[in-house]
Amino acid sequence: MEALLKLLEGLEPDRPGVATGEDGGPAAGAGDETSEFGQLSAAHGPRLGIGLDSCVIPLRHGGLSLVQTTDFFYPLVEDPYMMGRIACANVLSDLYAMGITECDNMLMLLSLSQKMNEKEREQVMPLMIKGFRDAAEEGGTSVTGGQTVINPWIIIGGVATVVCQPNDFIMPDSAVPGDVLVLTKPLGTQVAVNAHQWLDLPDKWNKIKLVISKEEVEQAYQEAMLNMSTLNRTAASLMHKFNAHAATDITGFGILGHARNLAQQQRSEVAFVIHNLPIIAKMAAVSKACGNLFGLLQGTSSETSGGLLICLPREQAARFCAEMKASRQGPGVGVPGPDAGGEGQQAWIIGIVEKGNRCARIIDKPRIIEVPPRGTVSEGNNNSTSPPPPVQSPPVS
Amino acid sequence: MEALLKLLEGLEPDRPGVATGEDGGPAAGAGDETSEFGQLSAAHGPRLGIGLDSCVIPLRHGGLSLVQTTDFFYPLVEDPYMMGRIACANVLSDLYAMGITECDNMLMLLSLSQKMNEKEREQVMPLMIKGFRDAAEEGGTSVTGGQTVINPWIIIGGVATVVCQPNDFIMPDSAVPGDVLVLTKPLGTQVAVNAHQWLDLPDKWNKIKLVISKEEVEQAYQEAMLNMSTLNRTAASLMHKFNAHAATDITGFGILGHARNLAQQQRSEVAFVIHNLPIIAKMAAVSKACGNLFGLLQGTSSETSGGLLICLPREQAARFCAEMKASRQGPGVGVPGPDAGGEGQQAWIIGIVEKGNRCARIIDKPRIIEVPPRGTVSEGNNNSTSPPPPVQSPPVS
Numbered sequence: 133m134e135a136l137l138k139l140l141e142g143l144e145p146d147r148p149g150v151a152t153g154e155d156g157g158p159a160a161g162a163g164d165e166t167s168e169f170g171q172l173s174a175a176h177g178p179r180l181g182i183g184l185d186s187c188v189i190p191l192r193h194g195g196l197s198l199v200q201t202t203d204f205f206y207p208l209v210e211d212p213y214m215m216g217r218i219a220c221a222n223v224l225s226d227l228y229a230m231g232i233t234e235c236d237n238m239l240m241l242l243s244l245s246q247k248m249n250e251k252e253r254e255q256v257m258p259l260m261i262k263g264f265r266d267a268a269e270e271g272g273t274s275v276t277g278g279q280t281v282i283n284p285w286i287i288i289g290g291v292a293t294v295v296c297q298p299n300d301f302i303m304p305d306s307a308v309p310g311d312v313l314v315l316t317k318p319l320g321t322q323v324a325v326n327a328h329q330w331l332d333l334p335d336k337w338n339k340i341k342l343v344i345s346k347e348e349v350e351q352a353y354q355e356a357m358l359n360m361s362t363l364n365r366t367a368a369s370l371m372h373k374f375n376a377h378a379a380t381d382i383t384g385f386g387i388l389g390h391a392r393n394l395a396q397q398q399r400s401e402v403a404f405v406i407h408n409l410p411i412i413a414k415m416a417a418v419s420k421a422c423g424n425l426f427g428l429l430q431g432t433s434s435e436t437s438g439g440l441l442i443c444l445p446r447e448q449a450a451r452f453c454a455e456m457k458a459s460r461q462g463p464g465v466g467v468p469g470p471d472a473g474g475e476g477q478q479a480w481i482i483g484i485v486e487k488g489n490r491c492a493r494i495i496d497k498p499r500i501i502e503v504p505p506r507g508t509v510s511e512g513n514n515n516s517t518s519p520p521p522p523v524q525s526p527p528v529s
Numbered sequence: 530m531e532a533l534l535k536l537l538e539g540l541e542p543d544r545p546g547v548a549t550g551e552d553g554g555p556a557a558g559a560g561d562e563t564s565e566f567g568q569l570s571a572a573h574g575p576r577l578g579i580g581l582d583s584c585v586i587p588l589r590h591g592g593l594s595l596v597q598t599t600d601f602f603y604p605l606v607e608d609p610y611m612m613g614r615i616a617c618a619n620v621l622s623d624l625y626a627m628g629i630t631e632c633d634n635m636l637m638l639l640s641l642s643q644k645m646n647e648k649e650r651e652q653v654m655p656l657m658i659k660g661f662r663d664a665a666e667e668g669g670t671s672v673t674g675g676q677t678v679i680n681p682w683i684i685i686g687g688v689a690t691v692v693c694q695p696n697d698f699i700m701p702d703s704a705v706p707g708d709v710l711v712l713t714k715p716l717g718t719q720v721a722v723n724a725h726q727w728l729d730l731p732d733k734w735n736k737i738k739l740v741i742s743k744e745e746v747e748q749a750y751q752e753a754m755l756n757m758s759t760l761n762r763t764a765a766s767l768m769h770k771f772n773a774h775a776a777t778d779i780t781g782f783g784i785l786g787h788a789r790n791l792a793q794q795q796r797s798e799v800a801f802v803i804h805n806l807p808i809i810a811k812m813a814a815v816s817k818a819c820g821n822l823f824g825l826l827q828g829t830s831s832e833t834s835g836g837l838l839i840c841l842p843r844e845q846a847a848r849f850c851a852e853m854k855a856s857r858q859g860p861g862v863g864v865p866g867p868d869a870g871g872e873g874q875q876a877w878i879i880g881i882v883e884k885g886n887r888c889a890r891i892i893d894k895p896r897i898i899e900v901p902p903r904g905t906v907s908e909g910n911n912n913s914t915s916p917p918p919p920v921q922s923p924p925v926s
Contacts, residue, residue, distance in 0.1 A: 187634065187674040283684075
C-alpha cells in the first residue's frame, strides 16, 4: 500500500512518518509503504493504519478484523496478460506479507489510455483483465467490481480485502535478535525491465552491451516477469508453519528501504543486517555498467511485486526454504509458469536480526547470488538454485 | 462502482450484461454502474457481484457480508477542498444506496499531476486530501491507507468497505407496483459545472447568456458543489425507517440510466415512470439553450455524487421527505455547508412504480422543479423548497 504518508503528514503533525527510500515512479511503478504503525488496542485487537503493507481494522463483529490494501500502477512489461497477472500478484502480496493466505474480495482499478485507438484497446485490455483475473483466481478469490476511467496512461491495479480471525494474520512486529532474514524472490526486476527496453535504444544499449548479450537480457526479462507474476501465497502459508516473527514485501523502496521500514516496526530493539543479495543473473553487472543508476547493489532499486522479506527463527529458516522449494506450483499456490515445471520457488537466507536501534543495513561487500533463469541448468558449483545450504547463512555477529 | 462490465463481458459470455446509458467520461467523471445482478444464495445470504452500486460478498464468518465499492475520477470543480469532499461523498454514496449507514474503512486513491510544479502540488493536494478526510469523518469512518501515483491528470477517489449483518443493508430488488420514486438531490450538476467553465469561454458563453446571468451561473455552481459534497447518509438511514424497497445513487448514467438499471434488478415485474425533474435553478434553460447537449431533460445528463433514487411505499414517501428536510445537518449526518444553516435536505417524489417489464421512462412533458440555491429565498409560489406537497405526487396510472 502506497505512501500517502508524505501528503497526510502535513495534516497530522503528530503522525510519526518515516518514509525511507523513494517512490519507484511511474516506470517502476510498484506501490510503496511507509512505516507509521498503528496503536495497539487491547480491547479491539491490533490496529494497523497507514503503515506497512495492509491496514488492519478491528470490526464491530466477533473479534474479526478487516485487512485490506490497494495498489495501482502503470504497465512495465509489454505482455498485457502478464501485466495483468503482475498487477494482481502485487496487490495480493500486501496481504501475503501479513501471513494472510485468503482474500475475500478483489476490486479492479483500470484506466484505458486515450492514446490507444478502439482496436488497440480491444486487443490489449481484455488480455490485461484476463491476466488479473487469472491471478486472482490462483489466489482463491475473484474480481467482483472496480472502476474504469480514460486516462493518458494505462493504469492497472486493485483492492484486496479479507475479513480475518486473530490467528489468520501475523502482525509484523515480533522480530528478535537471533532471527534470520529470508527473501522469497530474487532482486533486479527494475534493472531487467529497463535493460529490456534498452535493446531498442542504442545509446543505452552501448553502455551495457559489454557485460550482457541480447539473449541474456531477454532471459532476465522473462525471469523478471515470471517472478513478478508469482504469488507470494506459499510463503504466506509457510510463515504460519515456521512461526515467522514479521514480514514485508519488497516493492518500490527496494530491499533496503523495506527492510528499514520493517525494522522500525519492531517491538524489540533489533537491527537487520543483510549479507546476501540474490539477484536475477547478470543484473548486478548491468547495474554496475550503468554506474549504479538503479542502486541495485545498495538495496535501493525498486522492485515490482517482489518477494517477501521474512524474519524467521534461525532454526526454522532452512526448513522454510526447503519447503518453498518443494512446494507444488499450480493454481491456488503459485504461478504455473512454462518453465516452473512443477518446481517450487527458491528462497534465500539473506541476513540476520541482531540487537540494534531498529535500523537496517547491507554489509560492505555483500555476497551477490546470481540467480539463473528458471529452466536453465545451474552452472558449475553455483548452488544458488538449490535449497540454501549452510554456507549461505551469514554468521551471527 | 464503475462498469467494468463491458470489458469483462468479452471474457464471460454467460454474464448478462445490460449497461445502459454511457460513461460520463473524464470531465463529468463519476463512477457508473451496470446491472448484472448476482445470484441469490440461500446458504450464504445474498451475493451481489459486478452490479449495482456496491458488491456484496458473503463471508466465512457468522452470516456477515462484506460490502464494498470503489470510485475514482478527475477533478471537476476548482476548489481542491470541495473536490476532496465530493470524491469521498461519491464513494460513500454507493454504500448509502444500499441503506448502509456505517463504513468500516476508507482507502484513498490519488494521483498527483506531473504537470503541476512542487509548489502547486503542495498547495492543492493537502486541501484535496483534507476535504476527502473531512467527508470520511462525517461518514463516521477514516482513511487508513491508499495509493498515490504520478499521472498527467489529477485523480482522486477511494474504496469504501463495511462488514454488515443481514439487516444492515437493503438489497435493491423489492420495488412493487404502487411504490413511489423519491430523489434526494436535484439534478443538473454536470450542466452547472460546465456553465461555470463557460464563463471564461466566449464562444460557449454566448450560447447561454440570454437565459442566465453570470451571478446565476455562480450560484448554480455553488449549489452543485454543495449538493455533490453532501453525504447521502441521512437518506440511507431513513430508508430503513420508512421501509424502502430498493435504491440506487445517481451518477454517470443520469437519472434515467440509473432508473433503468434499478428497474432491471427488480424481482417483481415493474416499470418506473418519472413525472418530475427537480433541477438546480436555471440549468434546464441552459441545457435547452445549448441544444440539449447534456440530455438533462431527457434524464441522461451525467451527475456526480448525485442523490439517491429510492422506491418507497407510497404512504411512507411524504414522511420520508419531511424527515429529510427536518434532519439536522452536521458531522455524522450531512454536510454543514455555509448556507445549510442547520436545515435538512430537500427530497422530492418524482415518479411512480407501476406494473411493467422492468424498464424506466420519463413522461412526455415532465414537470421541471426549479430548485433555488440554498440560502436564497424561495420566490413567489414556487414551493419546491418546501417538503413535497401532494401536488408533487404524480397520479397513480
